[in-house]
Amino acid sequence: MTVDLRADKPGSRALCGPAGLSLRLEPRALTVGLLLVAAAVAMAVVLIGTGDFEIAPWDVVQTLLGNGTPANDFIVNDLRLPRVVVALLVGAALGMAGAVFQSVSRNPLGSPDLLGFSYGSSVGALVVIVLFKGGATEVAAGALVGGLITGVLVYLLSYRRGIHGYRLVLVGIGVSAMLVAVINYLLTKAELVEATRAMVWLTGSLAGRDWSQVWPLLVTCAVLFPLVLGQGRALRMMEMGDDAAYALGVRVERTRMLLMLAAVLLTTAAAAAAGPISFVALAAPQLARRLTRSPGSNLLTGALMGAVLLLVSDWASQRAFGADQLPVGVVTGLVGGVYLLWLLVTERKAGRI
Template identity: 45%
Template sequence: MGGRTAGADTAPGAVHRGGARPAGYGLIRLGRTRFLLHRRAALVAVALAATLVAASVAYLCFGESFVPPAEVVKVVLGQPSPNELVVGTLRLPRLAVGLLVGAAFGIAGALIQTVARNPLASPDIIGISQGASAVTVGALTFGVTSYTALPYLSVAGGILAAALVYVFAWRGGLHATRFVLIGIGFAIALRSITTLFMTKGDYLVAQQAQIWMTGSLNGRGWDEAAPLGWTLAVLVPGVLWAARAMRNVSLDDDTAIALGVRLGRVRLGLVLLGVVLASVATGAAGPVDFVALLAPQIARRMTRTAQIPLLGSALTGAVIVVLADLLARRLLAPTELPVGVLTAAVGAPYLIWLLVRSRTGAGATAGAGRSGRTGRSGRTAGGKA
């Protein structure tokens, strides 16, 4: 009661009038503007960035032929090197796609999990990735194979799937459990539609779609990296707005409404931004499963913040995709596995653990409630006796 004010950790951007600041935060001044920065989150972000740089250098070093790190740095910095073809032409564009896809999935998962207040609510669980996949595979089936058009079709499919889930889950408000359950139902239905498209298409198209459905960076280059990079650059202002808006959504509904927050509009904006990010990433590399599920929760546990950190989620997602694709290229070399196989191998056990944990927590809460009712009835009976 006498310690920390409730909800202090969920509003790191606010500076209190009396000068007090929440525990764990430091004050940063940029001109006349003052910001509160969570110290542990900042340290974690720096550590993740360093890990990502090391993973990226290793990604460019290892392949059918090993390139020394010094040569890799030369190529990245634009200096002349005999390894320009291997590093700059073959490996660097694929790495760029992996970095952008991982960051996009990480941010998308953080936004949607925050709105739904449920760690299971990620784009690949509630049908958004499946909607993007269904439209993309349908386009491939009917002869649309241009990689410049497919990302836009993926965005349209993801937005349509999210709109359907949102409409069916809305009952005078957005209930988290209903949102997740209806999303899972739509994911199953959309996956069936995708399979139908694959059976109706040409054999070679179906084979290409099957590899894409697994989530793969094989053959990806600047043609996929460029539109994805431009899209993320355009969405940077929206992401900065989301980082601030997430604090209001994380508050209790009554508190947020009392502060003048229009929860319906804010939640819709966060979901729409997450859907666009997840759909664009899906269009570039396919539905790389469980990245959007894992990255936000890993980042939150490392930073120990009440709110999911967007920067930490983006960096964690990029690290996951880069390391998974590096292992996918080297585990069964010269055969290259789709990156989605590695992420699914890690993500599926984590999903099972989440389900078991949530069920155990619900059972413990119900048991405590029953015990409390029994105790109260026993005391009442004793008092009457």
């Protein structure tokens, strides 16, 4: 075992252990991460107490600790807690997936929304809804299969002696356009009931989520998060270029394929649980990078930022529009559209696009 305590940047600490496992600690990134955890916990408590029957934050905490009234216990643990847990997991999954795609493509526009994976999940779900009249479980399975097929297709079309960032983005945009056409065709062929159900799913919503959506998503995140974080060092090396990564001993194509597969699975699992919620995967890693001021992939902070963004968006969807509660996908779409325009202007001023 070789122990290397050199840090990658001033003020950071690198801790290494067996089998080359390393953890780089940067004070600012650690502070931002802790603040995001605190914000996520606080927002989760507020969101659990939000609804037609308001519950004070202290009463929510007491109920979660097992000291609430029977009425509060039913509302908190059976009705609202699953929705909040799904929001946390979906936001974290999208944030980490977006960080992976942006790092692999070395492009701030590299996200599941623009690369077509979310649309692939949508096509898979709509095929089940419109053509087979499937239930919730079948729709989730269709979304998963559709996203995986799209991921394989984008990878194969982008591959030419390796994956180039802009080629990946351009292929993803082209595949997205074709998948949107398929979605529109399926909607025109659907009967009124199926079309209405499909539109609700396509918007992205956390309403009515229960523990049956929590457990598959929790297992997926529990398996894939450590896998992705374990490749963080290799991912940072790959950002320097394939040749430099090869020289440092990274098996570039194998690592890239593994990371992209994990990110596609996270994206499709999130879509299966809550629908194709847009722009969280695009915005979360960039916001995390600006807060930490770290040039790395920001995998963990990106996941935490995604969780916070989705919790805040869900709260806004319930409170910011009076009695008219909106699906959370509408709020993330509104905010994300503004963010995308700002990002494009910023990148153009910087001469990167």
